[in-house]
Amino acid sequence: MSESNCRHVFEVIERCSETGARRGRLTTPHGVIDTPVFMPVGTQGSVKTISSEELEGLGYRMILGNTYHLHLRPGEQRIRKLGGLHRFMNWSHGILTDSGGFQVFSLRDITRITEEGVAFRSYLDGRKIDLTPERAVEIQLDLGSDIVMAFDECIPYPAEESYVREATRRSFRWTERSSKAFRAQVDDGRLFFGIIQGGMIPHLRDESMAAVHGLEPDGLAIGGLSVGEPKSMFRDILAHTAPQLDPSRPRYLMGVGTPLDIIEAVIAGVDMFDCVIPTRLGRHAHVYTWERKLNLVNARFKEDLNPIDVTCRCSTCEGYSRAYLHHLFRAGEPLGPRLASYHNLSHFQDLIVRIRAGISEGNLLSLAAAIRNVTLEKL
């Protein structure tokens, strides 16, 4: 490992006695992040309905921004001119930017993939957007990202093995070019993460891991999971991959997930997560408790004076009943999605705090069992 890559950006400070879980500290230009960490998603420079002060108040210290969406609107040049994404959205803590690779997956029908990169049609005005590894890194640097992700292809499921092999290898070549582009420009403490692909095929995951490790990135991400595969396959690939990742680097499971997904991945040794679930479900009246997930639109809540979760100390639960939230959603009042999103973000941060305590106190498996119980029996 070369000296320049041996920056001590990540430190494991505690290991779980029973599982692969660990607690760590990740140093970024915008502060030291405790791991395991969950990152709310601010696709277009805003975590939907929630202010930056609220995110900070909830305890979040790292959020995710989206290269593709911010490139389209308002554009990375404008954000750069305005002082970067942190200042733009009034957020003084960490920002990780995805690279656009997930859009290669989710906007598959309007993309064209070549060795050079990907051509999209803008969903805003139809104009052609070319995204290459070099361009994706440049955009992320212009945004002012603390953690720059390699440009890759999130491989769909199901896919033929031949396609997965080809895409995994191309993704690696893109990751290599991303790494080169990043190192050519950055010497200021910002981090670069490589992404492991390989679809649902263990030996292709192995091949991808070996190659990405060779680039000595600051962190290692697992991409291409939670893309529609059966849950057992998700677990198998996670169990196969996570423990093989260099334990001295932070491990990031992209786009995941539910509370159960998160704790299972922590047990497998993963440190970082991002997902739209808390805000997307919240906007649609679905909220989490430690006993069950509720749909607040359901008529059984119309006279329920309990808060969403009696054990929760968030301002939604301190001030408002399920009956009131039910009314807000039924009446189409915008305060409903806001209060529900806020609660879900509070719940996910509580989950992370409990997971960290569970690692320290050696009761992570019983916490996981409790969460499994919620999800399987009472949903």
Add this chain to the structure above:
Amino acid sequence: MSESNCRHVFEVIERCSETGARRGRLTTPHGVIDTPVFMPVGTQGSVKTISSEELEGLGYRMILGNTYHLHLRPGEQRIRKLGGLHRFMNWSHGILTDSGGFQVFSLRDITRITEEGVAFRSYLDGRKIDLTPERAVEIQLDLGSDIVMAFDECIPYPAEESYVREATRRSFRWTERSSKAFRAQVDDGRLFFGIIQGGMIPHLRDESMAAVHGLEPDGLAIGGLSVGEPKSMFRDILAHTAPQLDPSRPRYLMGVGTPLDIIEAVIAGVDMFDCVIPTRLGRHAHVYTWERKLNLVNARFKEDLNPIDVTCRCSTCEGYSRAYLHHLFRAGEPLGPRLASYHNLSHFQDLIVRIRAGISEGNLLSLAAAIRNVTLEKL
């Protein structure tokens, strides 16, 4: 004036040396309200996008709820069962409820007016809703309102004098029935306000005033202004009516208005206001400053790093630039309407605070001139 109506619910504590303006204190079951006061509108039990904690933090101590909408959804019986509107929406300060009279005006094409009351078709499911003075008072009492408004008809403009006369007299008979219904049930410090109608016809305003005064209500409201009439007519009727209202009672100009409307009415002697302007305009990217009104969607704000108003200390202005808000509105992010509504509500509360100081310090006319300057020259 009978002893029972001589409750000292309102006290004028200071009079402007140059104008008809005054400062006062209005005692309600949920606290003493300083006047002049502006009441944000929570039509469906929520001031759109804004939490009750935020309203309180901005300095608001009285808000308005809507009888017609809350009757339709979730229903006053449910709200009563759940502990009343204050508890339902987590608001511990004053609530004034309109009576549904404004809906007689705004939903005119789906109503049928008789001596008994008004029949509406519900806009939700088409079912027939009968609203009478007695029913409107009962609904407001079930909601737990601090200030119950008489049921009346907000007369449209333009209208034939014969119609205005007929409607004004019917409105008075309804007000009388409302008063009777209120007094038959209430002996707990809640207040009843009568409403002056009379359209744009001074002698009918006089007739209405004389009649409503005879009922000795706790407060006197001016209804049927700001319904589409020319601004000069609005000013003439206001100047004709306000000074004739019993000065020992609070005077409330319903549904008004812009900052200029408000200060002009304060100068004419009005104490209380409500309007959807701060939130409705905010939702559509229109925001107030002390120099001009801005449309944040305008391209000239796309790289403007200033806050909405450099002199404003609200959290929107402390944290976010016009450029960011411009982006949020362009991108359809729900945080945009929320931050803009919050700023406008902060601006209106600032306006009220400045008006109160202007009354005390004797510079209300120069404040009015400054506001007139904004509105006429720079809009």
